[in-house]
Amino acid sequence: MSYLNIDAQALNTYDAIVIGSGISGGWAAKELTGKGLRTLVLERGRDVRHVTDYPTTNMQPWEFEHRNQLKREVREANPIISKCYAFYEGTEQFFVKDAEHPYIQEKPFDWIRGYQVGGKSLMWARQTQRWSDFDFEGPARDGFAVDWPIRYADIAPWYSYVEKFAGISGNKDGLATLPDGEFLPPHEWNCVEKHFQQKVAGKYKDRHVIMGRAAHISQAKPIHFQQGRAQCQHRTICERGCPFGGYFSSNASTIPWAAKTGKMTLRPNSVVHSIIYDEKKGRATGVRVVDANTKQMTEYYARVIFLNAAALNSNLVLLNSTSHRFPNGLGNDSGVLGKYAAFHNYRAGISAEYDGNLDSTTDGRRPNSPYIPRFRNVHKQEMGFLRGYAAGFSAGRGSRSDQSGVGADLKESLLNPKLGGWYVGSHMMGETIPKESNYLALDASQKDPFGIPQLKISIAYDDNDDKMVKDYQEQLTEMFTEAGFKNIRVRDSHASPGLDIHEMGGVRMGKDPKTSMLNKWNQLHAVKNVFVTDGACMTSTSTQNPSLTYMALTARAADYAVKAMKQGLV
Numbered sequence: 001m002s003y004l005n006i007d008a009q010a011l012n013t014y015d016a017i018v019i020g021s022g023i024s025g026g027w028a029a030k031e032l033t034g035k036g037l038r039t040l041v042l043e044r045g046r047d048v049r050h051v052t053d054y055p056t057t058n059m060q061p062w063e064f065e066h067r068n069q070l071k072r073e074v075r076e077a078n079p080i081i082s083k084c085y086a087f088y089e090g091t092e093q094f095f096v097k098d099a100e101h102p103y104i105q106e107k108p109f110d111w112i113r114g115y116q117v118g119g120k121s122l123m124w125a126r127q128t129q130r131w132s133d134f135d136f137e138g139p140a141r142d143g144f145a146v147d148w149p150i151r152y153a154d155i156a157p158w159y160s161y162v163e164k165f166a167g168i169s170g171n172k173d174g175l176a177t178l179p180d181g182e183f184l185p186p187h188e189w190n191c192v193e194k195h196f197q198q199k200v201a202g203k204y205k206d207r208h209v210i211m212g213r214a215a216h217i218s219q220a221k222p223i224h225f226q227q228g229r230a231q232c233q234h235r236t237i238c239e240r241g242c243p244f245g246g247y248f249s250s251n252a253s254t255i256p257w258a259a260k261t262g263k264m265t266l267r268p269n270s271v272v273h274s275i276i277y278d279e280k281k282g283r284a285t286g287v288r289v290v291d292a293n294t295k296q297m298t299e300y301y302a303r304v305i306f307l308n309a310a311a312l313n314s315n316l317v318l319l320n321s322t323s324h325r326f327p328n329g330l331g332n333d334s335g336v337l338g339k340y341a342a343f344h345n346y347r348a349g350i351s352a353e354y355d356g357n358l359d360s361t362t363d364g365r366r367p368n369s370p371y372i373p374r375f376r377n378v379h380k381q382e383m384g385f386l387r388g389y390a391a392g393f394s395a396g397r398g399s400r401s402d403q404s405g406v407g408a409d410l411k412e413s414l415l416n417p418k419l420g421g422w423y424v425g426s427h428m429m430g431e432t433i434p435k436e437s438n439y440l441a442l443d444a445s446q447k448d449p450f451g452i453p454q455l456k457i458s459i460a461y462d463d464n465d466d467k468m469v470k471d472y473q474e475q476l477t478e479m480f481t482e483a484g485f486k487n488i489r490v491r492d493s494h495a496s497p498g499l500d501i502h503e504m505g506g507v508r509m510g511k512d513p514k515t516s517m518l519n520k521w522n523q524l525h526a527v528k529n530v531f532v533t534d535g536a537c538m539t540s541t542s543t544q545n546p547s548l549t550y551m552a553l554t555a556r557a558a559d560y561a562v563k564a565m566k567q568g569l570v
Helices: 001-012 022-036 074-078 138-142 152-166 189-205 222-227 254-260 311-320 408-417 463-482 547-564
Strands: 013-019 040-041 262-268 270-278 283-291 295-307 337-340 349-354 370-372 389-400 417-433 439-447 453-458 486-492 505-506 530-532
Touching: 001 013, 001 189, 001 311, 013 022, 013 283, 022 040, 022 254, 022 283, 022 295, 040 254, 040 295, 074 152, 152 189, 152 370, 189 370, 189 389, 222 417, 254 262, 270 295, 270 311, 295 311, 295 547, 311 439, 311 453, 370 463, 389 463, 417 463, 453 547, 530 547
Parallel strands: 013 040, 013 295, 040 262, 295 530
Antiparallel strands: 270 283, 283 295, 337 505, 349 417, 349 486, 370 389, 389 417, 439 453
């Protein structure tokens, strides 16, 4: 029997294991296999293959049984996921239903998840902005979190590296707060958006309205053709999966690229229970996996492990990876594992109408819109709240038909709708402050369907968030008024945290092992062969969308890990 066990272990041994196949996990798989490592990629959900497994991507509204609307019983059975804007009949297959992976809300939290190969990279909003030194230096300046162990110069070349491969559209705007990148041509503005940009530029020296930067191939390059991807068709049904590969996803890009090396083994339906720590060797040696279908547990082994299960699940895995050496979770000598979780505040918005430019309208669709970078507390602390917010902006013009007639008059009205006025709108994306009181933990008694402790989530807004919402509403009202917009209406949804789908922290990076979990290379301070490069690693949240930073950090960490392996350092 001992020989059989040795043989079984050999069959389950790889150079590297990647936990998760979403945006960061896909990059880990691509980089590690590309550098010659036999890599096992574990995904808790089902396999989803590019093009083949996008069942609704070419369907028209009338081809859906319920005209692309959710059935009432689906909404009632899924009160949490039904709040997500991207969850509808055409995307149901990509979202985790409420009962499939239960969790405990010590405070209200809407956990939006996608368990399949590719994860949420199939359904994300595709906004991709770089961070600047204002973001990386913020915690040290304001004292609300530990200092980041890296600065913009450390990650800038890796931003360029991933941007070229992923395909990012945008304009070189020359802003210190939002560094330029390796851009494909930007998307077009409409006339009212340009009007707003010009009015803001004329009134404010420190405020800018730019075209958003998005992971869409606006002009395909050879590297994109090599991936089998083509130019974005502006269909704006991206969350159903894009058969053209027009936007970046693990399924269309990094996972197939890793597969071409012949070095990747992809194992879907593999729920990671915990990471195995060897007390004698002083290192992690593998991963325990529960088969999602049979519920049987199997162990896989590797020299290096990348944890990319998405922020909350990466925390869960580490918290559940206990041993005599680490009774409170793998690498948790500092006691901060699961703490200082943060997110983005999307509660606030503003809308209005515009009476100008009635000789013009829009034509076609566009998978992007303008963006207002952060302008509060940039060079110094000037407001009664910490940090700041960015904002989206868009304008459009609708049409209407008079449906009061009958017969020929009604037919003529329906066939020739009349243009209405312009409408404009904005949403806020505020930085929340990582606090010890915002934490994740494991429940001592309740288990999920795989026998793993349920995650307890205790995350909430605070007074800083409320002050930021108020300032956003006041400032955008002022900017809208300056642009001549009318019927201005502000809103605060008071939605629970989680619907932003930008969970971060809990396994934060830092210089000091006493106050952080990871070093500047995304290694666990106490377990050098385990790397965490998804949202869990974030020390603070900035105001920018985080996915591009995850990609860059992952590519950078993988490069370091392979070099360190060759030098015997991990």
